Amino acid sequence: MPLVVARVSYTDTIIAPATPPGEGGVGILRISGPLAETALTRFFRPAKKLTAFSSHRLYYGHIYTLTGELVDEVMAVLMRAPASYTREDVVEFHCHGGSAVLYRVQRLLLEEGLRLAAPGEFTQRAFLNGRIDLTQAEAVVDVIKARSDAARQLAVQQMDGGLYREMEKLSVRLRDLVALVEAYIDFPDEEIALPDNEQLSCAAQQLIADMDTLLASFDSGRVLREGISILIVGRPNVGKSSLLNALLGESRAIVTDIPGTTRDFIEEGLTINGLPLRLVDTAGIRRTDDRVEAEGVRRSQQKIAAADLQLLLIDGNCGVSDDDLYALKFCDLQRTLLVVSKSDLAQKPLLAPFSELERIELSSKTGFGLAALREAIFQRFSVSGAAGRESLCLSNSRHFEALSRCSAKIASFYEQLAAGLSAEFLAYDLREALFAIGEITGETTPDDVLNIIFERFCIGK
Ligand SMILES: Nc1nc2c(ncn2[C@@H]2O[C@H](COP(=O)(O)OP(=O)(O)OP(=O)(O)O)[C@@H](O)[C@H]2O)c(=O)[nH]1
Ligand SMILES: [Mg+2]
Structure with a gap:
């Protein structure tokens, strides 16, 4: 089409x-x-x-x-x-x-x-x-909404047409491939042989490889655009809200010595060396009969699954309790950093399994250990994140989804080719792939999607 x-x-x-x-x-x-x-x-x-x-x-x-x-x-x-x-x-x-x-x-x-x-x-x-094109239009909002220098850089690059040019290059190669296959459909009786499979499958493979490189950049791109989501979790009263406040440098969340103070999420943005973060304070995790608190715990569990990193807090002054073990169960250890709080008070020895985890000891009261925590977070994400990213990356899930679809269609073309299917079938997959890439730049984007995109803008932009 x-x-x-x-x-x-x-x-x-x-x-x-x-x-x-x-x-x-x-x-x-x-x-x-x-x-x-x-x-x-x-x-x-x-x-x-x-x-x-x-x-x-x-x-x-x-x-x-x-x-x-x-x-x-x-x-x-x-x-x-x-x-x-x-x-x-x-x-x-x-x-x-x-x-x-x-x-x-x-x-x-x-x-x-x-x-x-x-x-x-x-x-x-x-x-x-x-x-x-559409990617440049979308980048206008990203530039306006950028909360960190890294996010701004990424958005400006896209607004300048960086992503558009890359998509154009890919679609030119895709169109060449379609033309080769379609020439055969249009003149089946003439002496045009379907270009040899080797040439077609090579071109398809190269396209898939280049798209996959871009797709692989999505994680770091998303992190730069949206910020790394970091959840502060742990049993009640371990000092989660105090840590949020200490990292923000302001008294954002309510802190009391009553367990169960925080009932809902408190989310704030901040940056560490230009790395954008979204820090979320959560309701303390414990087994409870209080319905409001139980709902908070349930929501924390859900949020943990989606977070890039969990800071699991243990009260160093109290030592490990059953509720700490209960909270640990919710965490994915690959994405967890243990924080032992209240280091200004007398400390109880840590027990297994906590003693085996990488940990940072700190005090939100005196500020001790906060720099080490910032450094640990930065180290964890800087490779994929802010530092020195010059190559292009995908940061928008709409682009990621469409390019994944495009790559899958080319993969299907590749398989059909190997299976010896007719040129009509082969061309069909390629045209679908072309359509998917056109959705990124706006050539083939449905009107309802366009409307949703522009509704995100502010008046006057
Ligand atoms: N000495 C000392 N006390 C702290 C420190 N951090 C927190 N606290 C105290 O610990 C108590 C609980 O702190 P919060 O920050 O409210 O704890 P929380 O984990 O958010 O508690 P919930 O919201 O109830 O789950 C308060 O009395 C704080 O003053 C610290 O680093 N040193
Ligand atoms: Mg709290």
């Missing part, structure tokens, strides 16, 4: 604030569409008289209503199509950053026939007008 790139020609003009709500130095209103320049010439009076506005120049002046009432003192810029964010005519008014000001200017323009933009609609237009 042919690959069709969606192209829409918009006839309406959209407007939205591009800066967040609230008070600030400036508040920017962004306009895109055929009426953008009219909006500028009708409502903006430049301080210096001019015959016409030039594109991409910032003008100082004022906004007036049509009845001559002064609305605000602003800077204005016109970016004529196609050299703009959306590839349409774009105008931005840099007003004073207050809600009444932006609201008044926006109302003026809505009355003029402009429409309030949906979330992400500017970027959606950039995509649909062919300025960027």
Whole structure:
């Protein structure tokens, strides 16, 4: 089936604030569409008289209503199509950053026939007008939402088209393969032999290998984009919430000497040497009859399964108890780091099996051992994570899923080829593979998926 790139020609003009709500130095209103320049010439009076506005120049002046009432003192810029964010005519008014000001200017323009933009609609237009592909559009949100330098780097690389170019290279090779097979289907009676199996299977294998390398990068990419999820677990009162607070350097979670203080998850982001983490404090694990607490324990168990690392806390001052053994059962030892807390108090000897685990002794009260804990976490993840990653990696599960599907289809082609199936069957798998890769870049992405992607954006982006 042919690959069709969606192209829409918009006839309406959209407007939205591009800066967040609230008070600030400036508040920017962004306009895109055929009426953008009219909006500028009708409502903006430049301080210096001019015959016409030039594109991409910032003008100082004022906004007036049509009845001559002064609305605000602003800077204005016109970016004529196609050299703009959306590839349409774009105008931005840099007003004073207050809600009444932006609201008044926006109302003026809505009355003029402009429409309030949906979330992400500017970027959606950039995509649909062919300025960027879908991976670049998605990266725009990732850049905005990046909470660490590593996540920002990854997102900027994708926004710059790094992933798109890689997908293009793969799809060109895939198309070549399809062409070889299809030439045979189209002219079966002529003297075109199906290219020898060796050549086809070699090309397929090479494609699978290159895709698998990219797929293998997903774990580290995901960690960079979303942050490593670290769960603080252990029986009640061992000092989990105190550790969260100590690592954050603020009193985020409630700490008391009453066991069962934390009933729900408390999640906070932080970075260690640029490595992004999501730290989650959990309800203490123990056998309990209290229904609320039991629900907390049940949820902790579920969360443990999905975490990248568990910090299992033992109270060094109390020594090991049955509840500690119970908590240990929930942990996956491969992904567990033992933390012996309250090192500022007298310590009881650790018993097996805890004495056999890699452990860090610390005190959230004095700060002793916190640096060692940070270092241990960093060492564990830095290879796959932040430090010196220059090669491209997948970080978005949508991309991972589609590329996995693509690779599986090529693998199926490879098997069918070996089994001596007809060219029609062979071409079918390859076309499906091509379709899957097109979903990544947006060529073949279904509309409902596109809508979900752009709904994640903020208004005005
Ligand atoms: N001396 C000392 N006391 C600590 C330390 N860490 C925690 N505590 C005390 O231990 C008690 C329990 O601390 P929390 O941080 O609330 O323990 P928790 O594991 O979150 O407890 P739950 O939420 O009930 O499961 C509090 O009285 C803390 O002040 C420490 O490093 N040294
Ligand atoms: Mg707690």
